[in-house]
Amino acid sequence: MxxxxxxxxxxxxxxxxxxxxxxxxxxxxxxxxxxxxxxxxxxxxxxxxxxxxxxxxxxxxxxxxxxxxxxxxxxxxxxxxxxxxxxxxxxxxxxxxxxxxxxxxxxxxxxxxxxxxxxxxxxxxxxxxxxxxxxxxxxxxxxxxxxxxxxxxxxxxxxQEESNIRREFIARLFSKSELSADTISQASAALVTDPEARYSIVAASAEAATKLRAFAQGPQSSQRLFVHEFGGSTYVFWQLGKATAGGRHPAGPFIPAGIAGIPCGYVESFSGLRGLPAAARTAEWLALLLHPSDRGPLTASAAWARLAKQQLQDAGLDLWADLDAALAPCRGGERERLEETVRHFLSTGNITTTAQVLFCHRNTILNRLNRFQDLTGIDLAVPAQVARLVVAWA
Missing domain, CATH: 1.10.490.10 (Globins)
Structure with a gap:
């Protein structure tokens, strides 16, 4: 032992x-x-x-x-x-x-x-x-x-260090309207992204910004998203796809499913990181044009009339006031019938289709369109005049 x-x-x-x-x-x-x-x-x-x-x-x-x-x-x-x-x-x-x-x-x-x-x-x-x-x-x-x-x-x-570096370079991309080649090269290396690819960007503020930020920084997103916050707004951008040898971009614009339900300004596609500052300004403008009824991203193609109306109002021109005054003589629901008819006609450009949708005779539609033209002076056959009406109603 x-x-x-x-x-x-x-x-x-x-x-x-x-x-x-x-x-x-x-x-x-x-x-x-x-x-x-x-x-x-x-x-x-x-x-x-x-x-x-x-x-x-x-x-x-x-x-x-x-x-x-x-x-x-x-x-x-x-x-x-x-x-x-x-x-x-x-x-x-x-x-x-x-x-x-x-x-x-x-x-x-x-x-x-x-x-x-x-x-x-x-x-x-x-x-x-x-x-x-x-x-x-x-x-x-x-x-x-x-x-x-x-x-x-x-x-x-x-x-944390890598995240801080990414945030720093993203801030540089947003800080100037004219980006140097060195800034673009360094930022693309830090973000591990193609500086010449096409990108999409969205912008939001208030409650929508909170939702946008939560999605972009959460694990539920399979798309690589880049986030920037400035002045109460949240911006999120992502790469769409690399250009082919012939300079063509194979993938069209797409938006992550989690962002599709968030009201925000949306620039569907812009070329290269060099275009980011301008695209961010556009996305911010579109976000300012959102209506309470909007339930998702607002693009320039969908909001051009709103944007034009806002810029005209900023310049002191109110197309809506002129239209409202022109339709003031209408009585007994006539104004509502005229506006409904014109809106449907503008959406289709076809009198027969408009008549079918409103369950009216074709001649009734023609009479309402003529009456609208008499009151407002807007010829619905002239695109430039129709554009004024679309902007006024935006």
Whole structure:
């Protein structure tokens, strides 16, 4: 029978022998870690892996000493091991190693240490090894836990840093109406996007901006979306597709499903990052033209009349006031009938179709159109005059 003192002395001998075999442990680790595909083709060089493996096993073996586990089990050597694990986790995160590959690599430490202990021990050491297996596991497990904690923290920091860089370059794209070639090149590299591709952009404010931002920054979007916030407005833009060798763009405009139900200004397509500032201004203008009844994105093709009306009002011209005054003599529901007829006619350009929709005789439609022309002076056969009417009703 061995007493605790005998076990302690023998354990110390085995630990010292492990110290003398650190190089062999490191080489065995190198052979096995390269069986993990991600390490075999990673940016971590062989020399760096070897040095890290030697340092890891050196510190782990130090952690196996009996004196390391007295009372709280923490002293200078133990703290040094933990500091090393923090450095290692951060390094592997920066090297782009995946968490799964890191876990597989760290798990090798226990198996290699334990296999070597079995190799250098004697058959009569079996009870001793049985009593110490938990210690070996705890030392390696704590090292692994700290390594993973540092790895995760570094990944979060890197993601935040990358996000900050993206935001910075997106802000640069929005800050000037004329973008330099250097700004475009640097921004496209930071955003990992094609500077010459076609893009779409939407803009929203108030409650719609909150919804737009939540969707764009949420995990539910499969499309890569870029977000910018300025002056109470939220802008979201995305790439439509790269140009082919002949300069043609194969994909037409599309809008992510989550944005399709948000009232916002929408520029369906513009060419290259150089066109972003102008497209953003247009999207912002369209957002200002939204009506309470709008339930989705508003395009320039759908809102051109609203935009023209707003600009004319800004210039002091109110087409609606003139039209309202011209129709004032109508009595007994005549105005409503005339407006309904004209609106349907403008939407189709066909008198027969208008008559069918309104369940009226064709001559009734003609009479109403003539009456409208007499009151307003607008000839519905003249496009320039019709445009005034469309803008007034926008």
């Amino acid at each position: 061995h007493n605790d003192q005998d076990y302690g002395a023998r354990w110390g001998e085995l630990v010292e022998r492990l110290h003398g075999r650190v190089d062999e442990l490191a080489e065995l680790f190198l052979a096995r870690v390269h069986e993990i595909p991600e390490y075999a083709g990673s940016t971590v060089g062989m020399a760096e892996l070897r040095d890290t493996a030697r340092e890891t096993f050196h510190r782990l073996v130090d952690g196996l000493r009996d004196k390391e586990l007295q009372r709280s089990g923490r002293n200078g050597d133990h703290d040094s091991l933990m500091r090393f694990s923090l450095e290692l986790g951060a390094k592997r995160a920066r090297a782009g190693i995946s968490p799964e590959a890191l876990t597989s690599a760290v798990r090798l430490d226990f198996s290699i240490l334990w296999e070597d202990l079995l190799q250098i021990s004697e058959p009569q050491d079996a009870p001793l090894l049985t009593s110490r297996v938990d210690r070996v596991w705890r030392v390696v497990d704590e090292f692994a836990a700290h390594t993973h904690s540092s790895y995760s923290a570094e990944r979060v920091r890197m993601a």
